[in-house]
Amino acid sequence: xxxxxxxxxxxxxxxxxxxxxxxxxxxxxxxxxxIALERKAPALRDKLLDIDDFGLYLHxxxxxxxxxxxPYNKELYHAEVAQRYARAVMxxxxxxxxxxxxxxxxxxxxxxxxxxxxxxxxxxxxxEHIHRSFNMQCDVHMESHPNDLSxxxxxxxxxxxxxxxxxxxxxxxxxxxxxLHRPYTAEQGRAAVLRAVDSGFRCVNADIIFALxxxxxxxxxxAGQALVAMGVDQVAAYPLFQFPYTRWDQVNxxxxxxxxxxxxxxxxxxxxxxxxAGFERTSVWAFTRQGVPKYCSVxxxxxxxxxxxxxxxxxxxFYLNTFNVGEYMQALEKGTLPIALSLQLSERMQMAxxxxxxxxxxxxxxxxxxxxxxxxxDRVYGRYIRLLSWLGLLRDRGDEIVLTDxxxxxxxxxxxxxxxxxxxxLWGTSKxxxxxxxxxx
Ligand SMILES: C[S@@+](CC[C@H](N)C(=O)[O-])C[C@H]1O[C@@H](n2cnc3c(N)ncnc32)[C@H](O)[C@@H]1O
Ligand code: SF4
Numbered sequence: 001x002x003x004x005x006x007x008x009x010x011x012x013x014x015x016x017x018x019x020x021x022x023x024x025x026x027x028x029x030x031x032x033x034x035i036a037l038e039r040k041a042p043a044l045r046d047k048l049l050d051i052d053d054f055g056l057y058l059h060x061x062x063x064x065x066x067x068x069x070x071p072y073n074k075e076l077y078h079a080e081v082a083q084r085y086a087r088a089v090m091x092x093x094x095x096x097x098x099x100x101x102x103x104x105x106x107x108x109x110x111x112x113x114x115x116x117x118x119x120x121x122x123x124x125x126x127x128e129h130i131h132r133s134f135n136m137q138c139d140v141h142m143e144s145h146p147n148d149l150s151x152x153x154x155x156x157x158x159x160x161x162x163x164x165x166x167x168x169x170x171x172x173x174x175x176x177x178x179x180l181h182r183p184y185t186a187e188q189g190r191a192a193v194l195r196a197v198d199s200g201f202r203c204v205n206a207d208i209i210f211a212l213x214x215x216x217x218x219x220x221x222x223a224g225q226a227l228v229a230m231g232v233d234q235v236a237a238y239p240l241f242q243f244p245y246t247r248w249d250q251v252n253x254x255x256x257x258x259x260x261x262x263x264x265x266x267x268x269x270x271x272x273x274x275x276x277a278g279f280e281r282t283s284v285w286a287f288t289r290q291g292v293p294k295y296c297s298v299x300x301x302x303x304x305x306x307x308x309x310x311x312x313x314x315x316x317x318f319y320l321n322t323f324n325v326g327e328y329m330q331a332l333e334k335g336t337l338p339i340a341l342s343l344q345l346s347e348r349m350q351m352a353x354x355x356x357x358x359x360x361x362x363x364x365x366x367x368x369x370x371x372x373x374x375x376x377x378d379r380v381y382g383r384y385i386r387l388l389s390w391l392g393l394l395r396d397r398g399d400e401i402v403l404t405d406x407x408x409x410x411x412x413x414x415x416x417x418x419x420x421x422x423x424x425x426l427w428g429t430s431k432x433x434x435x436x437x438x439x440x441x
Contacts, residue, residue, distance in 0.1 A: 034440060035343065035349075035440065035441040036343070036438055036439070036440045036441070037318075037320070037341040037342060037343045037426065037436075037438065037439045037441070038341065038342060038343075038437075038438050039340065039341060039435060039436065039437050039438065040342055041319070041337065041339045041342065042314075042317045042319055042339075042342045042344075044099060044314070044337075045099055047314045047315065047316075047317060048096075048099045048100050048103075048314065050314075050315065051103065051302050051314060051315065052103065052104075053103055053104040053105070053106045053137075053302075054100070054103065054105060054106070054302045054303055054304055054314075055105065055106055055107035055108070055109070055138075055302065055303035055304075056105050056107070056108045056109070056130070056134070056303065056304055056305075056306065057108075057109050057110075057111065057303055057304070057305040057306065057307075057310055057311070058089065058108070058109070058110045058111070058115075058126070058130075058305075058306045058307050058310070059073065059111060059112060059113065059305065059306065059307030059308060059309050059310045060110065060111070060112040060113045060114065060115040060117065060118055060123070060307065061073050061074045061075060061085075061112060061113040061307065061308045061309065061325055062074060062075065062076070062077035062078075062081075062082060062085075062112070062113050062114060062117040062118065063075075063076065063077060063112070063113055063114045063117065063145075064076070064077055064114065064117060064145070064147070064183075065181070065183055067180060067181055067182065068180075068181055068246060068247040068248050069180060069209075069240060069241075069242070069243075069246055069247075069248040070246060071241070071243040071245070071246055071423065071424075071427060072112065072113060073113070073308060073309035073323045073427065073430075073431065074112060074113040074114070075325060077114075077117040079121055081325065082117065082118050082121050082122050083121060083122055084329050085118075085122065085307075085308075085325060085328075085329060086118065086121075086122025086123070086125055086126050087329075088328060088329040088332040088333065089122075089126050089306055089307055089332075090125070090126060090129045091332040091333070091335070092306050092307075092332055092337065092338070093126075093129055093130055093133050093134075093306065094133065095337055096134075096304055096306075097133035097134055100134070100304075102135045103135065104135050104136075104137040105134045105135060105136050105137060105138060106137055106138050107138045107141070107303075108130070108136065108138055108139075108140045108141065109140075109141045109142075110123075110140065110141070110142040110143065110162075111142075111143050112143055114143070114144070114145045114148070115142050115143055115144065116142075116143075116144040116145055116148035116149075116153065116157070117145075117148075119148065119153060119156055119157065119160075120156065123160065124160060127140070127160050127161065131161075139161070139162075139163040139164060139202065139293075140160065140161045140162045140163060140164070141162070141163075141164040141165075141166070142157065142160075142162045142164070142165055142166070143166045143167070143168070144157065144165055144166065144167045144168075144196075145167070145168060146167050146168065146169060146184055146188070146189045146192035146193065147183060147184055147188075147192070149167060149192040149193075149195055149196055150195075151195060151199075154195055154196060154199040155199075158199065158200065158201070162201070163201055163202045163203075164201060164202055164203045164205070164293070165196055165199075165201045165203075165204050165205070166204075166205040166206070166207060166234075166236070167192065167193060167196060167204070167205070167206055167207070168207045169189050169190075169192075169193055169206040169207060169208055169227070170182055170189075170207060170208055170209050171186070171189075171208060171209065171212065171223065172186050172189070172190065172208070172222060172223045172226040172227070173186055173219055173222070173223070174186050176212045176215065176219070177189070179212060179213055180209070180212070190226070190230060193206055193227075193230045193232060194230055194231070197230060197231045197232060197233075202233075202292070202293055203233045203234055203288070203292050203293055203294060204232050204233050204234070205232065205233065205234040205235070205236055205286070206227055206230070206232045206234075206235055206236075207235075207236045207237075207238065208223055208227065208235060208236075208237050208238075209237075209238050209239070209240050210223065210237055210238070210239055210240070210263075210266045210267075210270065211239040211240050211257060211258045211262070211263050211266055212240055213257065215266075217265065217266065217269060220266045220269050220270065221269050221273065223270075224237075224269065224270045224273035224274065225273055228273060228274070228277040228279075233288060233289045233292040234279075234282070234286055234287065234288040234289065234292065234294060235270075235274060235279070235286065235287050236283075236285045236286045237267070237270050237285060237286075237287070238285055239258075239263050239266070239267075239412065239416075240257065241416070241420055242257070243420065243423070243424050243427075243428075244424050244428070245424060245427070245428035245431065260413060263412070264409055267409060267412070268405075270287075271287075271405055274287035275287075277289075278290055281362050281403075281405070281408060282294045282361070282362065283360055283361050283362060284359075284360050284362065284403075284408050284411045284412065284415075301313075301354070301357075301372070302314055302315065305320075305321065307321065307328070308321055308322060308323055308324065308325045308328040308338070309321055309322075309323040309427075309430065313353075315345075315350065316344065316345050316347075316350060317342055317343065317344055317345060318342065318343045318345060318353075319339050319341065319342035319343070320339070320340055320341045320342070320426070320430065321337075321338045321339060321340060322338045322339075322340040322430070322434045322435060323340070323427070323430040323431050323434065324434035327434040327435070340430065340434065340435050340436065341426075341430070341436060341439060347373070350373070351369075351373060351380060351381075354369065354372060354373075355369075355381065359403055359407075359411065360411070362402060362403040362408065363400060363401065363402045363403065364400070364401055365399050365400050365401075366378070366399050366400075366401070367399050385401060388407070391406075392404060392406050392407075393406055393407035393410055394407055422441045425439060425440075425441055426439055426441065
């Protein structure tokens with residue numbers, strides 16, 4: 001491609017290089033202002049009056065085992081805690097429902113942790129309550145664990161109204177499943193995905209992780225082909241991210257993993273397989289069969305997050321619930337929202353956030369930016385778009401701007417460099433301290 005970039009062969013081995021790049025990028029996007037989340041609840045009633053519709057995210061923070069590489073907020077499942085948690089979530093629903101009234105909910109995404117741990121213990125009650133309390137105008141999307149996908153459970157999932165299901169297959173070779181400490185064999189995982197595919201969901205997504213320790217290109221190719229052969233509608237393929245606060249480094253002490261060039265080659269192998277099979281890129285990580293509605297997480301412009309560690313974004317404020325399940329439940333039992341941290345967003349930050357999520361979805365429209373911010377997109381970002389188009393990272397199609405495969409790859413790099421650092425600070429601190437006074441990103 002004309003002017004396209006190729007990746008350097010080395011990883012961000014120098015911490016200081018990464019730090020300099022991070023601060024430069026921050027300056028570019030938000031003017032170098034300090035990004036600090038504070039222990040201050042926003043005035044929600046006014047903010048909620050100001051929106052037309054919104055998405056919902058529900059976090060289920062329980063798993064039957066804890067995987068050493070996983071950065072998400074979760075703890076081991078206990079039936080009694082889950083029941084109390086369900087009651088707390090319903091109280092949180094009541095508080096928001098009183099503020100939003102009949103405004104339409106345009107997406108509901110249930111993530112975790114492992115939502116299927118509560119399949120028969122609290123989740124049906126929560127969903128019923130959500131449907132009774134909000135003006136639901138959407139399908140339900142939910143994550144699941146392969147070990148929870150018996151025929152009986154799949155029917156129960158469908159009866160909850162879930163139409164888009166994702167499952168954490170992670171790898172198709174036994175040796176990699178063992179390294180990840182996943183509690184099933186490749187054959188059991190495959191059988192679970194096949195049952196999901198045959199169950200009648202609108203979209204079945206399978207997650208896989210690549211750039212696993214000692215993984216070969218041939219194994220990456222085998223993983224991509226196996227998923228296509230299983231008939232999934234979508235694949236989300238993530239390189240293995242190493243979060244400093246997880247147990248991964250202690251378990252796999254050998255550290256660094258693959259270079260950027262090697263990761264890029266792996267991604268290219270997967271892109272080739274999915275495009276040949278008639279999939280298209282629908283987000284930086286995801287490839288969806290053409291014509292299938294994509295399984296999507298929270299990229300809607302405005303959303304409310306329910307549950308411990310649920311994050312909400314309402315135009316000029318981002319806020320986060322406490323990560324601690326006990327504190328979350330106690331706050332709601334006292335009738336208060338469990339908000340731990342909030343960040344007031346300047347217009348420049350809102351625009352940068354909007355752009356990040358739209359680019360993450362691989363395409364966006366200039367006219368949507370104008371509608372959202374009342375400013376011409378090119379007046380704010382025109383010169384960067386021209387540069388990125390010239391470099392082959394974006395394709396400028398008039399109103400629409402589309403990320404190329406090279407662009408998607410460089411967004412991966414950016415994530416490695418930028419969001420992992422932010423997430424580690426924010427989530428790492430929030431896991432240690434239920435009510436942090438301040439977190440500077
Ligand atoms: C909440 S889990 C999925 C549902 C369920 N808990 C499970 O593990 O099957 C979300 C997904 O994030 C991905 N993930 C978790 N930790 C990761 C890491 N360190 N690097 C890359 N992907 C990761 C995995 O693909 C995982 O399936
Ligand atoms: S990867 Fe899934 S099952 Fe494993 S700890 Fe994370 S959320 Fe739980």
